[in-house]
Amino acid sequence: MVEDGCSRPSGDNGEVPLTVLAPEEWEPRALAHAERARAYTEPYLRRRAQQRKHPVEDFLFTYYTQKPAQLLRWHPGAHTVLTGPAAVERAGWKFYRPITGRERQQLNLNDDDGAVTVDLAAFLAARREAVDFARIILSGTAARPAQLGCFGLHEWAMAYKSEDNAIRHEYLNLRLGSSGTDEVVEANRIRCTHFDAFRFYAPQAVPLNELQPTRTTQRTLEQPGCLHANMDLYKWAYKLVPALPSELVMDCFELAWRIRIMDMKASPYDLAEWGYPPIAIETPAGRADYVRAQREFSAESQLKRAQLSKYINQLQPGNQPGVGR
Numbered sequence: 440m441v442e443d444g445c446s447r448p449s450g451d452n453g454e455v456p457l458t459v460l461a462p463e464e465w466e467p468r469a470l471a472h473a474e475r476a477r478a479y480t481e482p483y484l485r486r487r488a489q490q491r492k493h494p495v496e497d498f499l500f501t502y503y504t505q506k507p508a509q510l511l512r513w514h515p516g517a518h519t520v521l522t523g524p525a526a527v528e529r530a531g532w533k534f535y536r537p538i539t540g541r542e543r544q545q546l547n548l549n550d551d552d553g554a555v556t557v558d559l560a561a562f563l564a565a566r567r568e569a570v571d572f573a574r575i576i577l578s579g580t581a582a583r584p585a586q587l588g589c590f591g592l593h594e595w596a597m598a599y600k601s602e603d604n605a606i607r608h609e610y611l612n613l614r615l616g617s618s619g620t621d622e623v624v625e626a627n628r629i630r631c632t633h634f635d636a637f638r639f640y641a642p643q644a645v646p647l648n649e650l651q652p653t654r655t656t657q658r659t660l661e662q663p664g665c666l667h668a669n670m671d672l673y674k675w676a677y678k679l680v681p682a683l684p685s686e687l688v689m690d691c692f693e694l695a696w697r698i699r700i701m702d703m704k705a706s707p708y709d710l711a712e713w714g715y716p717p718i719a720i721e722t723p724a725g726r727a728d729y730v731r732a733q734r735e736f737s738a739e740s741q742l743k744r745a746q747l748s749k750y751i752n753q754l755q756p757g758n759q760p761g762v763g764r
Contacts, residue, residue, distance in 0.1 A: 455518045455753050457556070459546055462523030469513035472685050479696070480507035494608055494710060495703045499695055505677040510692065514681035517754060520546065520556045527553040534562045534681050562682050563754065573675040574751045575658050581744045585664030585737045587730050590720040591705035592629045593636040593667070596644035598707045599624045604641045614709040614717060623707070623721050632660045633667040664733060666702050669740035670695040675747055683750055691743055694736075701732050 483500050484507060486493055500507060515521060520538060521529065529535045536558040538546070548554050563570065597607050601617045613620050624644060631637050634652035637645075645651075652660050661668045673695040676688045703710060705718040705725075718732075719725035 457518055457520055457542075457546065459520045459522060459548070459554075460515060462525060465515060465521050466523070466525060468515075468686075472513040472689065473511050475689055476507075476511045476692075479692070480510060483507060492610060494611055494708065494713065495700055495715065496696075498699050499673065499692065503674055503677070505680075509677070509680070510688075513685045514557070514683070516684035516687075516750070517557045517559045517562075517682040520548075520554050522548065522552040522554045524553055526555045529555045532681075534558050534565075536561070557681050559682060559754065566678070569678045570751060570754060572658075573678060574748065576661060577675060577744050577748045577751070579658055580661045580663055580668055581741060581748065583662040585734070586630070586632065586662050587664045587733050587737070589629075589631060589665070589733075590627065590726050590729050591666070591702060591718070592624065592627055592720070593631045593633070593640075594702065594706035594708075595620060595624050596629055596631070596640045596648065597636075599641040599644040599647075601641075603643070607639070608708060611708040611710070613707050615707060615721070620707045631665075632662055633665050634660070635671070636667045663737045663741050663744070666698050666733065666736065669736055670698045670702075672740060672743050672747065679747075679750065679754075682754055683747075687743075687746060687750070691747075694739060694743060698736055701729075701736070705729050 479496075479499075483493075483497060486497070520542075530537045534557055535555050538548070538554045538556055542556075543550070543552075543554060546554070598613060598620050600621060601613065606613065615623065624647065628649065629644070629647050630649040632650060632652060634654055634657050637648060637650075637652045640648065650660065663669065673688070673691040676683055676691040680688060700715065701718070704715050705720050710717070717725075718729050720729050
């Protein structure tokens, strides 16, 4: 049997070593992850079954494409071998494989250890474009200075001229009413850098944005002060599943969850009955509160961005484990 949590050398050239996890190590991690994720998935699934909406807490499940069941499933990440009877079923999971005979020999594993690992070669063959795009977005965003003067006006621009366009969230009221919302939009400089926020602008608000982001310019415009770019760390994380540890995916999910709360508190919608007091960005005090929180989220997001970039760099072909070649 294997030693607990031991790392085995896998070759020269700076290759990432394989880490072998015994059942008593990885199974509690899998259970802890599922419990952590269920705190978010179960309330959402109950609301969905009852056909109820939540303007804040539904977002990470309705806007992003990872399903609750996928979030609940734990993965150790690439370069990790899971052993034990419960590991055997993973051999049939997408992007998993049993270890080879040579790998088993070099890792000093018995034939009955049921060892499986992420099939990194198959993952990269299928997801190379996503991995490369995530690397470009993450490294480019990390290198730019944070812009902290947007005050969340992207949400206001989406609700601009609501009497003509209707309210995007039809079951919510505008805190300042339609005309008050329009006045805030018209009285402020709007400079949103994030395409996936800009594309939801009301038509009349599009020319008011100083920038005109596109999908093509996304890789050159995104910056670490943007709340939506920082929420998207969750997207880049789950796109790397199962090659990324699920604990880091959940870290990014929970960061995005907290950012979404701030984003909606600073929006034009009245969320008092939902338990969210407003960040009144139409006032000097509200703008100061917004920038303070935005700066904190930017710093936290940069740390997660660096972690994700580190894992992506370890997924490159030259960094794959050498055993079994």
